[in-house]
Amino acid sequence: MATCSCCCGEDELTKQLDKIIEPYRGQPGGLIQVLTKAQELIGYLPKWALISIAKGLGLSLQDVYGVVTFYAFFSLIPRGRHKISVCAGTACYVKGTKMVTKTLREVLGIKPGQTTPDSRFTLEVVRCIGACGLAPAMIIDGKDVHGRLEPEQIPQILEQYA
């Protein structure tokens, strides 16, 4: 029988999360570091993780929640397997971000902030990914920069991500 990777993984994730919390135990000042690493581990910040983090650092859940919602980098909901971040920094805007976003919305059928029903892609709009020289640019999965985008290329680029 096939095992379900999400729930059976949770024990393992809890263990790894504890490891992340350990060096900051009792230190509220480490909250942002811990949240960043936790999100890297789990992909988003589920409630159970926030509870462990709050306990570990000696904060209330409310404090933790306040910080998570303040910073755009953190997400409380699961995201797709691939994260598309379209740059809407000044350089990219001047060179055609609008067109890129429009094409992506059409091809994926979702708006920025949403995830495709098959959980393949999450679309988000971000500010300056530091590739202004290649504007307009987008970054997929936080590492693959695709620059000098033309709308026609976009479907092909997306095909590389299953």
Next chain:
Amino acid sequence: MKSLDELAKIRDSRRAALKIREGVPSATEKAHIMMCGGAGCISSKCTDIVEAMKECLAKNGIADQVQIILTGCMGPCDMGPVAIVYPDATFYRRLKVKDAEAIVEEHILKGNPVQRLLYRTPGAKEPTRCVHDIDLFKKQKKIVLRNNFYIDPTSIEDYIARDGYAALAKALTQMEPGEIIEEVKKSGLRGRGGAGFSTGMKWGFTAAAKGSPKYVVCNGDEGDPGAFMDRSVLEGDPHSIIEGMAICGRAIGSEQGYVYVRAEYPLAIERLSNAIDDARRYGLLGKNIFETGFNFDIEIRIGAGAFVCGEETALLTSIEGKRGEPRPRPPFPANAGVWGKPTVLNNVETWANIPEIILKGAEWFSTIGTEKSKGTKVFALAGRINNTGIVEVPMGTTLREIVFEIGGGIPRKKLFKAVQTGGPSGGCIPADYLDTPVDYDSLGALGAIMGSGGMIVMDEDTCMVDIAKFFIDFCVDESCGKCSPCRIGTKRMLEILERITTGNGKEGDIELLQELATTIKSTALCGLGQTAPNPVLSTIRYFRHEYEEHIKEHYCRSGVCEFKE
């Protein structure tokens, strides 16, 4: 490492090993290939080229005679991937994987640089081979980016070979704290994060402030959307920041530093944290540095994507792990910074200047630049310009020189319209003022600001009302919501601009925008709100006719805005 002698020994032996990068041929090595590893070049797959080169070197049996190094951003992002081959300092651009073989077999083995990969100044018949002869680079002056063509950013010894940590050694063994502060004051260095406050004075206030411990903080949040100078320093020369901060630690009596870097810069975080580890291993951070009794260490704090966190009071609360909301000043960080203690906070680029000032002296530094703005400034050129990328020029260089001579002008023979400096807090400067020398005061007089160094070029296809809307939209998004002038006022401005750009503008809208702008500027809590209206005010000042055309004629001369009648 404990003594100055040991530092000198490492420097000398490493410098001898790196002579080839200064143009001196080596008996044992054929070449050092410096491949640009800046974000632009990485995204055009420069690492694949490195692999191909390595394979080809191995095939020819010379893998042990050639070093390939991934450097920080070299600047000319538009020509990427770029590389410099030493000892002859040949500059290659627009490289592809298939070019690896030609470079190895023609250039390195036979000594014939590959002509078709060389840079050609527009209009010139012959290509220019040597990086030092290329106009684009000759017009620049590198202080902050002094090492980017030369060092492996992951090697502390490469940094030491270029006199790295010599300034710290000097500050610890030959200077009193007060003298260090005096030197920085005398240099005329002003903060590169935007406001341009005297760095030496800031250190002086913090040194004099009551309270301990004291802290040293580096602002690496780089929030201006359209700028990537600080990133190139963090990735390309992380030790220059560590050294600058340690020197300040000595000057103000602090033992702990923090570098605040945004999470969107994972490579910068990785490079910096490795550099900090290396500095600790070499005894350049930690306890009793150079056996002088001076202790100093640095921790990294990660920013998580909020523009307002670049503002100093917000950043300081964010370091404490809280919501990064600003608070009113005074008290200034010099008196009440991290955890309420006296704190010096400077921008990445400001820090990178410090070691050079201490080593070469305030007098040397103050010969560069203009009367009130000393030294150089790094700019990130982007938008409708040919040579997008990073440049460093002496203060006082004119906008025309930056945009047309170094930046290569506007692509496709389009007409220059404006250059935007200072990001969401700055303004647009039109063609009439292209001969303005770039310094804090002259840009301020034009209703723009120096800002952190983002420089976005706009041509006739850019609509200035749309750009104003873009910046206000950004501020609405990024307003932390704590004060109402900023939270509500910018929203109102956005609504008016949306109205104008869709053909629903009304007579009097321009005046309404100006009125709102003035109120927000004088009543907002922090710099974000106080400067948010600037892009609108400056576009109205220079491009009022475009606003009027939108409102009265439903006409957008750039064809950007769509009017739904």
